[in-house]
Amino acid sequence: MVHMLLQVQDAQTAIDVAKSTNALLGAGIGLGLAAIGAGIGVGLIGSRATEAIARQPQASGDIRGAMILTAALVEGVALVACVFALLFKLIK
Amino acid sequence: MMALLQQPDIGRMIFEHTADAHFLEFPPFGRIPLPTGWTLFGIDVSPTKHVVYMLLAAIGVLVCVFAAKRSIVRRHRENRAPGGFGTAIEAMVIFVRDDIVLPAMGHGGERYLPYILTLFFFIMFCNFFGLVPWGSTATGNVAVTAGLALISFVVIEVSGMIALGAKGYLKTIVMVPPGMTGFGAVAMAFILTPIEIIGKLVKPFALCLRLFANMTGGHFVILSLMGLIFIFGSWLVAGGSVALILFMMCLELLVALLQAYIFALLTSVFIGMMLHEH
Numbered sequence: 001m002v003h004m005l006l007q008v009q010d011a012q013t014a015i016d017v018a019k020s021t022n023a024l025l026g027a028g029i030g031l032g033l034a035a036i037g038a039g040i041g042v043g044l045i046g047s048r049a050t051e052a053i054a055r056q057p058q059a060s061g062d063i064r065g066a067m068i069l070t071a072a073l074v075e076g077v078a079l080v081a082c083v084f085a086l087l088f089k090l091i092k
Numbered sequence: 093m094m095a096l097l098q099q100p101d102i103g104r105m106i107f108e109h110t111a112d113a114h115f116l117e118f119p120p121f122g123r124i125p126l127p128t129g130w131t132l133f134g135i136d137v138s139p140t141k142h143v144v145y146m147l148l149a150a151i152g153v154l155v156c157v158f159a160a161k162r163s164i165v166r167r168h169r170e171n172r173a174p175g176g177f178g179t180a181i182e183a184m185v186i187f188v189r190d191d192i193v194l195p196a197m198g199h200g201g202e203r204y205l206p207y208i209l210t211l212f213f214f215i216m217f218c219n220f221f222g223l224v225p226w227g228s229t230a231t232g233n234v235a236v237t238a239g240l241a242l243i244s245f246v247v248i249e250v251s252g253m254i255a256l257g258a259k260g261y262l263k264t265i266v267m268v269p270p271g272m273t274g275f276g277a278v279a280m281a282f283i284l285t286p287i288e289i290i291g292k293l294v295k296p297f298a299l300c301l302r303l304f305a306n307m308t309g310g311h312f313v314i315l316s317l318m319g320l321i322f323i324f325g326s327w328l329v330a331g332g333s334v335a336l337i338l339f340m341m342c343l344e345l346l347v348a349l350l351q352a353y354i355f356a357l358l359t360s361v362f363i364g365m366m367l368h369e370h
Contacts, residue, residue, distance in 0.1 A: 068350065069353075069354065069357070072350050072354050073302075073354070075306070076301075076302035076305070079302065079305030079306055079309050080298070080301045080302065082309055083301055083308075
């Protein structure tokens with residue numbers, strides 16, 4: 001009976017280890033994908049903003065303001081993913 | 093931290109520097125313990141590090157605004173041209189009024205200007221207090237940003253109730269796209285109502301998480317780069333790390349200002365959307 005309990009113990013630790021490893025794996029992959037999304041998003045914002053400034057240099061102040069605002073909003077989405085990745089690391 | 097050069101626990105160092113604590117720490121001088129165990133109706137209201145820094149930010153905002161008022165009054169009395177500290181604060185207030193509140197809310201906007209100004213200045217002071225030596229970012233605590241987002245949520249919904257009346261406000265929840273009648277209207281109402289309710293709840297949630305993640309993320313990066321110095325223990329890595337940390341600190345300054353601006357801007361945009369539903 002004791003050896004059966006020890007087997008259950010090992011299986012439980014194995015499940016715990018697997019859960020925490022899988023949690024870290026999920027967090028890492030999610031974080032990487034979020035970083036890719038943020039990179040592409042901010043890159044698009046920057047490219048369109050510089051194109052617009054090149055076409056109309058007198059509007060560069062307005063365009064720069066809109067660009068910084070939109071970049072902060074897109075970065076916010078990526079950082080929400082960071083917060084959730086941190087959550088995966090912390091909750092076992 | 094000095095004794096752990098062989099196997100430094102960087103994760104613990106990062107958490108100790110960014111998380112809340114029941115003491116104020118001024119390394120290498122010492123720490124001031126804060127009283128614990130104050131409860132109000134079962135909720136723990138003891139002053140922790142972030143509460144103390146929030147109070148400091150609030151006092152900072154008050155002192156700033158009163159000093160600005162005294163400076164403007166004195167300049168007006170002496171009949172001098174505008175200039176000085178009061179005019180600088182006035183420039184920021186005019187920026188918030190003309191570029192954040194009035195474009196978003198239109199003519200009914202001046203009623204909510206004090207709240208948006210308070211939000212902007214308070215979040216800015218909280219963020220900046222995290223960047224000075226021995227400071228800690230109160231807005232890097234998800235409870236603080238959740239409180240700010242909750243207050244913004246209440247202001248947005250109550251502004252909608254005041255401006256639209258009870259029936260008009262309910263129409264923003266049980267929403268029917270304009271121009272549909274009969275069975276189509278009922279079906280669309282069934283589909284759109286949960287979406288509208290979720291939308292109303294998600295917008296302040298996003299505000300809270302955006303501010304928290306931006307503030308905490310910046311500090312995590314800076315502290316991780318510092319931890320890198322202790323892991324490698326070499327002068328070359330220290331030089332490169334300090335250069336990167338300097339750059340990240342400059343970025344943090346920009347992000348501190350920008351996140352205060354974005355919180356205020358999004359709150360006023362949401363209030364404006366509620367005021368102009370019809």
